[in-house]
Amino acid sequence: MNKSILIVEDEFVVADDLQLTLEREGYSVTGIATSVREAREMVKRKKPGLVLLDIYLRGPVSGIEYANELRESGIAFVYLSANSSKQILEAAKATEPYGFLVKPYRERDLIVTLDIAFYRHEHSKDVRSQVEVHTNISKKEIKNNTPLEGIVGSSPSLLTMLDLASIVAPQDTSVLILGESGTGKEKFADYIHQKSPRHHQSFIKINCTTLPPTLIESELFGHEKGAFTGAMEKKIGKFELADKGTIFLDEIGEMPLSLQVKLLRVLQEKEIERIGGKQTIKVDVRIIAATNRILECEIAEGRFRLDLYYRLNVFPITLPPLRERREDILPLAMSFAEKFSKKFNKPFEGISDHMIAELQNYDWPGNIRELENVIEQSMILHDAGARLNFRKPFSQSNLLKNLKDQNVTQSAGLAENKMSTNVPVNESTLEENERNYILQILKKTNGRIRGAGGAAEILKIPPTTLHSKMKKLGITRTHQ
C-alpha cells in the first residue's frame, strides 16, 4: 500500500513540523505544497497515497475546492484546519474527506487519523472493485428477482441504498446506517447480515438507548463474578456472544464516551476485556451501527469521538425519509394491511380511495414505523364488507378522542372525511382499543416510554400524559 503523504499547507512552520512527525512515524513525505497550483503539480508527479490538506491556502483556490478534484481522482485526503465552524464542517463534509483534524491537534490524533484514513481508503477500494464485480446486480434485477427479505418499495432512492447494501454485505467492513427514526435501519442491518457470509452465525442487536450507561458496558463486554456489587455470576457480553457473527448497535450516537473508547478497541484490536477480567479475549465480530443523529454535530459538541466515527463510517448508507419517496407509501401500506389482516383475522378488500389520498398526502414524520402503526390501528377498527378506511394519524390527537369524534360525526349523519366504521363504537370498545393499542406500542419499545423512539414519542403525546393514560387504563409494567 502506498503510504506516502503530500502536505498542502502554507504555514511553513506547521508544514515542517508535520513532515518531521510523519517521517518519524514511518511515513514518506512526497513534498510540501503551499498552494493548490503547486499541489496539482506535485500530485501529478509524485502520486502520493494521501494528501494532508489545509483549507485556507495561498492563491485563489481553497482546500475545499481542491478536495473535489482529489476525490474525483480517487486520492484520499484529510483536512487540517484551525476553523471548525459548522459552515466549514458542512462544506468539508460534502467533499467526503477521510478525516478532519482541528488545529492545534495532538500528535497522537494525527497518527490515529492517518491510520484510519489509509485503512478506509484501502477498504473503499475493495468495495469499489466489488461494485465492478456486481455491475450485474442492477437495480432492476434487485427489484424483479432478488428476494428482498421483506423490504418493500421500489423508489429509486430505496433501490440505490439496497444496491449499496448488497455490495457491502459480503465484505467484512463496518457499516453505518443513517436515517430518521423508523426509516428501516434495523431492517437494512438484518438484510446485510442475511446477505453476508456470516449469515449462519448470530446476529445480535443492542439498542444503546434502552439500557442505562452503567449496564451497557456489562451488556456489551460481560463481567466476571464479583466484578461489582451485584455481579453474582460471570456474564458473557454481547460481543462474545456475537463471535463470528454480526452485532447491530442501534442508536450508536447515544453511546457514552467512556464506552466509545472500548468500542474503538474492538474495531482496532478485535479484542475485549470483561469488566473485572484480567485477560483479553479475541473476538471476530462485524459491526453494523445505526443512528438517527447527525454524528458530525455530536462530534463538534464533544459527545462522539472522531476516531470512532471514522472507523464506523467506512461505508455509510443513508436511508431516505418516507416523505421523499412517496411512491413507496402505497406498496408499504398494502403489505402492512395484508400482514395485519392475517394477524387480526380480518378480511382485507383493498384500501379506500379516501385513505389512499390521505396516506399519500401525509408527511410521515415517524416514517415507515408510523405508517405501519396507522395501518395496524385502521385494521383493528376495520369492518368486513368495506375497503380499509383511514383513521387520522395518532399524532394529531389520541385514539379515544378520534373515536369519540367519529361517533359524533356518524350519529350526526355527517359525511366528514374521517375514518369510518359502520357500527357505532361503544365506550368499552374504545377503551379496549386504546388499551390494546398502547400495549402494542409499549411492546415494540420494550416498555420504554420516554426518549427517542419511546412510546410517548411514537404516540406523539407527552410522557406524563401517557403515564396517566396507562394508569387510567390499568396498564402496569407486568402487562408490557
Ligand SMILES: Nc1ncnc2c1ncn2[C@@H]1O[C@H](COP(=O)(O)OP(=O)(O)OP(=O)(O)O)[C@@H](O)[C@H]1O
Ligand atoms: N422497506 C421496508 N419494507 C417493509 N417494512 C419495513 C421497511 N422498512 C422498515 N420497515 C418496517 O418498519 C418498522 C420500522 O423499521 P426499523 O425498526 O428498521 O426502523 P429504524 O430506522 O431502525 O427505526 P429507529 O431509528 O426508531 O430504531 C419495522 O417494523 C420494519 O419492519
